[in-house]
Every structure is written in structure tokens, then in C-alpha cells.
Amino acid sequence: MAARTVKLAVIPGDGIGPEVVAEGLKVLTAAASEHGVAFDTTEYELGARRWHATGETLPDSVEAELRGHDAILLGAVGDPGVPSGVLERGLLLRLRFAFSHYVNLRPVRLYPGVGTPLAGVQPEDMDILVVREGTEGPYAGMGGVLRKGTPGEIATQDSVNTRLGVERVVRYAFAKAAERPRKKLTLVHKDNVLTFAGELWQRVVREVGAEFPDVSVDYSHVDAAAMFFVSQPQRFDVVVTDNLFGDIITDLGAAVAGGIGLAASGNINPENDFPSMFEPVHGSAPDIAGQGKADPTATVLSTVIMLNHLGLHDAARRVERAVAEDLQARAKNGVDERSTSAIGDGIAERVAGQG
């Protein structure tokens, strides 16, 4: 009998979303039964299909239902028929903002055996935890258009940075850095150009840093950071950065740490005032949907972040170990031609097989 039941909302979404989510749930179920946890899942149809059928992105009633869950697992949403921005702003960002997911947690880790496009980089050179702000900055949606369609047209886009918003994510990042062996935090920004926002971020890092005397603090402009992700990933331990810079450098991080098929993320509300949401960094990849070609590993690694967030650290370790073993086995076997579900089966078996 399960000692604890986790109410999990599942949003499979579009394209490869349902395929990878199925494998994530398969692995979660295998881990749960080993650790006395049960996942009570409710599926929500949200995304491109719903939008095409009804015009809805996220009805208020569904948002209210989601709110009653302990966590959300999301596959991917979108298809080429939906105008750019509709599902992003109407669903993904709406959930991140409504549920105060101010920590967008994105590990950039090169697992042993995984290929990287970077020549000569070893797994020990790349173990970065990016703490991306998730609820403000240029993602606030503020700005507007004046004199549209005329030669005098002007479109603005405003980055909003609040003391509240910056401080809470910076404090979270310091706490994470303090737990890690290197205890190093790098602020990534562009304070020489974005002087108003940059000064606030720098000042908050200085002030909050005083509470964490063991953590060493570094700073990198975002352009230099992009360079260093490729040329010197060893420079970084924990990175804290704004919403847009974090978006860019974590996709870059995915590219250098084995590809988008492995990149996991958590949209976290650390206080648990709202359910946190876990999703692979990749999109719905309509071109390969329904063919069993998608790698579900990014989703499985997102469930690792979820298990840790739920305090189920043993289960998290078990799943992560199974993934690491699977990735090493792939390296030995050469080209991986397994289907999405075969990879999920393989990881689930390793989860079950661990003593």
C-alpha cells in the first residue's frame, strides 16, 4: 500500500508530447511502487488540438482544477497551424505566471557516454545548474505598438524586473550553490547595456550573497557566457539569470550536453503555494510525431526534477541512476535505434531492477 499519494496533472499536449509523457509516466510508476508512492494522475487535453477544436488555450475552470494538484507533467504543445505566441502566452507562460513558477530549473549536465558536439569536453567539465527566472523580465508581455502599419510605427517590448522577483530567484540560486561541492554562483546578465535591470540584479546578488559567505560569486555578460558554454563550460557551477537570457543559454546548454532529447526542466514554485510543472525543454516536433522516434529521456529527467521537488529524493536518485545507466549502455551499443517506448521500457526495467 502506498504511504503517499501524489496528485499529478498530466498535459500530454501535441506532436511527440503524448509519446514522451507516456514513457515518463511508465518510469514514474516503476519508481513509485519501489518507494511506497502512488501517482494519482488526471489527464488534461490542452494545446493545439484543443485550440483548433474550441479556440481555448486554458479555460479558467481548467486552471482552477490544475491548481488542486501536487504537480504537473507536461509533454509539449504546439503545431504549425497555431499562430506563434498563442499557446506560448495563452498556456505555457500563463501557467508559469499564474502558478508563480519563479524558478525555471535547467540542469546542463553531460552524462558519461553521451556525445557532445564539443571536441575534448568530458562529463566532469559540464555540470551546470541554470536557475532561470520564470515570471518576469522580457517575458512579462508588456509593451505595445503605436502607428501600426505606417512608416512611423514603433513597437516596444518591456523587461520588468522587480526587487521581489529578482530577490527570490537569486536567493534560491544561492541556496542551491551552497549545497554543491564547488559552491559557485555566476550571475549572467548584460549590465553594461541593460543598465537599469542589470544594476538591480547585481545589487541583489551582492546583498543576498552576504547571507551565503561560503558561496563565491562571479559575473558574466550573456554574450561572453554563450561563448564560455562552448569553450569553457567548466567555468560554471550554478548560473542565475533572467528569463530571456536563461531561455537562450539553456537551449545552447542542451545542444552542448547531448542534444535537446536529453534536456529537462522544472517550473518551480519553491513555496508550494501552487503546483510546480515539469517539462522537457524540447517542443512538439510535429515532423517526427507518432513514429516512435522521439527520445523520452528529457521527459524522464524532468520527472527526476519533479521527484526531488516533491521530496522523494530516493526515487529521484533511482530514476536518474537508471537513465545514466541507459545512456552508458547506448554508448556501448553504438547507434540507438530503439523506439520511444523501448527506451522507456529499458529505463523502467532498470528502475525496477535496482536493489
Add this chain to the structure above:
Amino acid sequence: MAARTVKLAVIPGDGIGPEVVAEGLKVLTAAASEHGVAFDTTEYELGARRWHATGETLPDSVEAELRGHDAILLGAVGDPGVPSGVLERGLLLRLRFAFSHYVNLRPVRLYPGVGTPLAGVQPEDMDILVVREGTEGPYAGMGGVLRKGTPGEIATQDSVNTRLGVERVVRYAFAKAAERPRKKLTLVHKDNVLTFAGELWQRVVREVGAEFPDVSVDYSHVDAAAMFFVSQPQRFDVVVTDNLFGDIITDLGAAVAGGIGLAASGNINPENDFPSMFEPVHGSAPDIAGQGKADPTATVLSTVIMLNHLGLHDAARRVERAVAEDLQARAKNGVDERSTSAIGDGIAERVAGQG
């Protein structure tokens, strides 16, 4: 006797700036004498040293003098003693804005023989011309701070995109794409989140694109573009993008195309209403200043962009060929231990030696 005299303002700047600029001028002089051109140079002391001594970044009188030149060659400015942003906003960006350098031209090219951190990428896979907007976007300096130092503090940073500003850089990029064999233009933006600015950029690309039916048009979100610069650089021919995205992806481009020691740029006013300014992408690198360790190649390649801008295409080809030969010779000779001036000598000799 020189058939044409080019009035060139030279801003050596700080750190390694003077060293690399000296080599740039050496190579320019060698090329000039072969092509019936003379460079009439005037040096301006601007940068950290001047700021420390006088508090000045760019006196109006100096700006007016610079305006009377045909072009500006800049090394690098800054040292750790100058607060972040002072020289950037007070000198570099002031010049870009005052002289309407709306095209920030940054080739990302892997020359044969040059090492890249990307395993398996060949020179033919990486020949990207990034056309970065240079006079607006998040660089406009607009925004502000409210309730500074209180828990309710808010700092904003506004990206300003005008029809005028977007259209002129997009048209320039299309014209460049039309001249190249692949004739492909990729807009890099984040239109699913920065919806106001993104819609304007997309619409302008569509409208201006109608004037260039031979050019194929593609779009990539900036996060995906960062990934593709590493995983599939072949995707790109000409890229047009906003000021901040361009800043980030061109530093990334430098990292994958042989390092910051080779990355060149031109801040161009295509109409020649104002002098254009040419500068290596790298900074003043105070840690290696004065030691003859800096690679002047980025500066020399910036003079290639300058020569082309001045219509001196034969001279530009000659210098670029000399650089390409020097880079191939390096690959054969193994580790390059030549000093800054020895590299400059080597390139200048190749310039002089070409028939």
C-alpha cells in the same frame, strides 16, 4: 602617388587595443600601397585612460572631429577600474547611435586550417553573415527604476523597434543575401514571446522580402538559433536579427568559428552619411595587455570589412587572402607562438608578396 586618400580616425583604446590596432594599420598600409590608396590617419585617445584622467568618455568636439573622417578603426576600450556601462554607453554605443551604424556586420566564418571546438564541422559548414541591428532594440537605453532600494523596487528596460529601424536593416540583409550563392535569409527573433516586436520584424521581413523574390526566407527563435549555431551551422547563410540577439549569437559564432581572436565586425552606416566604424569583437583583455600575446587577426579582418565598405574590393580581397594563407600556415606549423607584431608582419608580408 596615391589616387585616393582615405581619412581614417584611429581609436586604439585600452589593454590590447593599441597592440592589435598597430598591426591592423601595418597590414592596411601594405595593402594601400599596392592599390594606389593612402590612409591619412588621426589618432584619438578615448577609452579608460582618458576617462580616468579627465572623466570624459566622448567630448562633443571629438565626436564632431570623428564625423569628418571616412572611417574609424577601433581597437578595444575598457579596464576593470571603469564601472560597467560607462564606456559602453558613453563611447561605443554613443558612436554607433550618433553615426547611425544601423548595420552591425559580423561574419561567422570558419577559415580552412582553423580549429573549432565543434567536432566534425568543416569550413564549408560555417559561412554565416550576421546582420545585427545596431541602433535600437534593447540597446536604446530606455527604461528606468522606481522605488529604488525598497522592497517595491521595479526596474524596466525597454526594447524599442521602429519601422524605420527594422526596415533599413532588413533591406540591407536581403541585399546581402541576394549577392550570395545560397540566397537565404534567416530572421532570428523570439516572436512567440516578444510578440509586439516580433510581429513587426516578421511583417517587415515579409514585405521587404517581396522585393527579393530570389531570396528564400527562414525563421528561427533565438534559443533554437543558439542551438543550431552549434549543432547545424550549415542551416544559416545570412542572418538578420535585433541588437541584443545579435550580440549573443555573434559571440557564440566567434566561439565556434575559431575563437574571439578572429571575430571581426563593422558598424556600418550604409548611406555614408556618417563614418562607419570597424572593430574586433573582442574586448581590451587587460590580463594579457602589453605582452604581445594578442592575436591581431580579428582587427585585420575588421579592416577587410572596412576596405569593402570603402569600395576598395581588390585591396579587401588581397588582405583577406593573406589572412587565410596565414591561418593555413599556422595549422601546418602547430602551436602558434608568434607575437602580436610577428603575426602582423607575417600577414603584411603576404599582402605585399601577392602578385
